[in-house]
Amino acid sequence: MQSSVFHRLFLLLPLAYQHTSNDADHKVTHWNYEYHGTNWGGTCQSGVEQSPIQLAYEKAYTVPLPRIVFKNYDVRLKEPLMLINNGHSVHMDIPETQNGNRPYITGGLLKGRYQAEGFHFHWGSPTTRGSEHSINKRRFDVEMHIVHRNVRYNDLKEALKHADGVAVLGIMFKIVKNPDRTYPGLNKVFAATSNVVRYESESEISGSISVGQLLGDLDTRNFFTYKGSLTTPDCNEAVTWTVFSQILPIPFGHVAKLWRIRDSSGHSLINNFRLTQPLNGRSVFYRTPIDGTKGK
Ligand SMILES: [Zn+2]
Known part of the structure; x- marks a missing residue:
């Protein structure tokens, strides 16, 4: 039976990975999405506040949190802006703005400033959806993550050692045949995506963008927020997640470009999402304007 073969593989793989792990800190040096993270080892296995998770309006505590405040998100970034295929x-990387400032966020569950460091995408395949989080058991075609670092720590590596070190914004996209609106910033990003099919290839994004342009016309007043982890090794439990509940439209052609990306082995990089993780008693909060309607 195929299922028993699968079970045996799941039992064997964590052992296999011990050979590539550093015993001191359980670093997984080589990893891929073949088993959607079930064989990553280290904190990815032993952690109890892991991400992604299933989000649900009914199970989240609707609380009067402050909205997320975006600073320097409307200022164009210093060029060149380089898009890279990192194999995953x-x-x-998000650089400083053209007037020398860093885009950062405050608000929500965050205490203090979190500076934008970089963004990336998770996607599926022509037959599967690729978002990491789900909302009311629905998953979406693409999930974008904008990673921010608490400015009290010197760099992302240091921030990842602290529970309040990192803030990630999650934005969901759904393929729409003929979108009634497109987003200039994302259009530029996806134009460059055609040039980074090969592992470790880089391409300059032509023209300038602001971080805010990545958000399109997203209504940022409504979001889920909770304490979790990176969704890639080493799955550090350092992340305050803010996942916006509005789903943005994305043209099929943009997502098709992601499906063509190749990993370090030259294989199609598809379904680069981790499976949802147990909540383990954590609280998930939902923020919506007082007079707003609670999602749909
Ligand atoms: Zn991510």
């Missing part, structure tokens, strides 16, 4: 996703 399509990624861009």
Whole structure:
């Protein structure tokens, strides 16, 4: 039976991975999405506040949290802006703005400032959806993550050692045949995506963008927020998640470009999402304007 073979594989793989792990800190040096994270080891296995999770309006505590405040999100970033295929996703480091400031966020569950460091995407395949979080058991075609670092820590590596170190914004996209609106910033990003099919290839995004342009016309007043982890090794439990509940439209052609991306082995990089993780008693909060309607 195929299922018993699968079970045996799941039992054997964590042992296999011990060989590539550093015993001191359980670093997983080589990893992929073949088993959607079930074989990653280290904190990815032993952690109890892991991400992604299933989000649900009925189970979240609707609380009067402050909205997320975006600073310097409307200012164009310093060029060149480089998109890179890192073998796990399509990624861009976020530099300072053209007037020398850093885009950062405050508000929500966050205490203090969190500076934007980079963004990347998670996607599925022509037959599967690729979002990491689900909302009311629905998953979406693409999930974008904008990673931020608490400015009290010197760099992302240091921030990942602290529970309040990192803030990630999650934005969901759904393929729409003929979108009634498109987003200039994301259009530029996806234009460059065609040039980073090969592992470790880089491409300059033509023209300038602001971090805010990545959000399109997203209504940022409504979001889920909770304490969790990175969704990639080493799955550090350092992340305050803010996942917006509005789903943005994305043209099929943009997502098809993601499906063409290749990993370090030259295989199609598809379904680069981790499976949802147990909540383990954590609280998930939902923020919506007082007079707003609670999602749909
Ligand atoms: Zn991510």
